[in-house]
Structure formats: C-alpha cells, structure tokens
Amino acid sequence: MSSATGETSGQLRIIAILQTFNERRFVATCIEHLNAQGVSVYLIDNDSTDDTLEIAERYLGRGVVGIERMPRLDSWDLWRQLERKQELAASLDADWFMHVDADELHTTHDPRKTLAEAFAEVDAQGFNAVNFLEFTFVPTAESPDHDHPDFVQTMQWYYSYGAKYPFRMNAWKRQEDPVDLVTSDGHEVDFPGLRIAPRSLCMRHYLFLSVEHACEKWSREIDPVRAEIQRGHQNFRLDFHAGKIELPSERQLRRAVAGQPLDRSEPRRYHLVIRTP
Numbered sequence: 001m002s003s004a005t006g007e008t009s010g011q012l013r014i015i016a017i018l019q020t021f022n023e024r025r026f027v028a029t030c031i032e033h034l035n036a037q038g039v040s041v042y043l044i045d046n047d048s049t050d051d052t053l054e055i056a057e058r059y060l061g062r063g064v065v066g067i068e069r070m071p072r073l074d075s076w077d078l079w080r081q082l083e084r085k086q087e088l089a090a091s092l093d094a095d096w097f098m099h100v101d102a103d104e105l106h107t108t109h110d111p112r113k114t115l116a117e118a119f120a121e122v123d124a125q126g127f128n129a130v131n132f133l134e135f136t137f138v139p140t141a142e143s144p145d146h147d148h149p150d151f152v153q154t155m156q157w158y159y160s161y162g163a164k165y166p167f168r169m170n171a172w173k174r175q176e177d178p179v180d181l182v183t184s185d186g187h188e189v190d191f192p193g194l195r196i197a198p199r200s201l202c203m204r205h206y207l208f209l210s211v212e213h214a215c216e217k218w219s220r221e222i223d224p225v226r227a228e229i230q231r232g233h234q235n236f237r238l239d240f241h242a243g244k245i246e247l248p249s250e251r252q253l254r255r256a257v258a259g260q261p262l263d264r265s266e267p268r269r270y271h272l273v274i275r276t277p
C-alpha cells in the first residue's frame with residue numbers, strides 16, 4: 001500500500017512496527033505519542049473494517065513511514081503478524097525497532113526525557129534490548145466509560161502487571177541475525193548476543209475503555225481465535241456479556257498523578273477484570 005519517508009529521530013532512527021485491526025479508538029493517539037517520543041511508525045493493517053486505515057494514512061510523512069495490508073484470512077493470527085514484524089526488522093532502515101500494539105503508550109520514567117533519548121543512552125552503553133514495565137489502565141466501577149478521544153486524560157486508575165522479568169522486552173537494536181518474536185508471543189525479543197539494558201522503561205496499557213468496548217474487542221462471536229489467544233496467554237476468563245464483566249473499584253487500584261512515577265510495587269499476575277470459573 002502507501003509508503004513514505006519518515007523523519008530521523010535525533011541521531012538514532014527508531015521505528016515502531018505497529019499491527020492493527022479495528023483500532024480506530026487508539027491508532028491516532030498511539031502514532032502521535034510515538035512521534036512526540038522521537039519514534040516513527042510502520043503499520044501493518046490486518047484488513048480493518050472500521051476507519052483505522054484511513055486515520056493512519058493521514059500521518060504518512062508525519063510520523064508514519066509506511067503502511068501495508070495483511071489479509072485477514074479467517075481470523076486474527078498473532079504468529080503470522082509477528083513473523084512479518086521479524087522480516088521488517090531485517091529490511092527497514094532503522095537503528096532500533098519496537099514491537100507495539102495500538103493500545104499501548106511507551107514512555108521513560110522521566111517525563112522530560114523521550115524514548116529516543118533513552119534509546120540513545122542505552123545504545124551508547126552497549127546494550128541492545130530494552131524491557132518495559134507494564135501498567136494496566138482500566139475503567140472502574142465508579143468511572144466506567146472512557147470511550148472517547150481524551151481517554152488518556154480521564155482514565156487514570158491502574159495496576160502494575162507482570163510478575164516475571166523480563167515481561168515486555170519489546171525494543172531492540174538492529175541485528176545482523178534474525179530476531180525471534182514468535183516464541184514468546186511477542187513479549188520478549190530474542191537473538192544471539194542479547195544484552196538487555198538494566199533499567200526498564202514504562203508502558204501504559206489501556207486494556208479497554210468501557211464494558212461495551214471490552215465486549216466488542218474480545219467477543220467470541222466477533223473473533224473466536226483472538227478470544228482464545230487472549231484468554232490462554234493472559235488468563236482471561238471473561239464472560240462476553242456486558243452485565244457479567246465486573247469492573248474493579250478504585251479502592252483496588254492506584255491513581256496516576258502528573259509528574260510522579262507510576263508505582264511498580266506488587267505487580268499483579270492476573271488482570272483485575274478476570275472472571276474465574
């Protein structure tokens with residue numbers, strides 16, 4: 001499909017490889033955030049049926065360096081997407097790559113420092129991979145609906161997620177040898193001579209914006225394979241009926257405060273919206 005030449009971010013060229021399917025709620029925010037962080041975007045669209053692609057095309061030459069179509073076939077196919085990302089990491093012109101989903105915002109610990117600046121420091125220190133700490137933001141029982149363009153400003157309640165380390169090693173320096181994203185389902189890049197930076201960066205994961213959005217995102221009727229993958233790898237036991245998804249109370253969560261670091265203590269192994277049998 002379309003392509004364009006992007007800007008170079010500082011002295012390093014960093015490209016986030018983003019895959020999408022019906023991500024109209026997130027795609028503009030994700031692209032604009034990465035661009036502000038000094039990171040360009042290459043987008044793989046898995047035959048979205050909403051206006052995701054049209055939104056992304058507005059950013060060609062303004063943060064998006066290329067867009068390609070991946071035919072959807074019968075359902076969402078995580079491994080095929082990861083294999084394509086591995087191929088792109090060997091062919092795109094960049095110093096560093098990121099594996100990114102549209103509902104994620106990657107940041108440094110210091111709001112005054114961009115991702116491009118952090119990667120430059122890591123690169124200068126001789127490391128070639130970066131881990132991200134995940135902070136999951138969700139609607140609450142008290143504030144259940146954030147399905148609007150300003151969700152980043154309004155959905156401020158979160159929990160730390162992912163007990164193992166590394167858990168989201170999703171950024172790496174360009175390699176001569178192929179990289180492996182498939183084995184870990186995209187959670188941890190692997191390649192010979194991997195040297196992970198000792199300090200992780202941050203990733204805000206906006207799991208869903210409302211109960212209705214959750215039902216749309218994970219409904220078995222809409223996408224049964226995606227639902228099974230999500231439940232299998234993240235231990236989801238959601239009942240895909242709006243009346244049976246229980247949102248957590250704000251008392252169970254932490255609140256993000258502008259200018260203060262997010263709290264990584266006591267990371268959860270399971271998502272708070274999980275329904276167990």
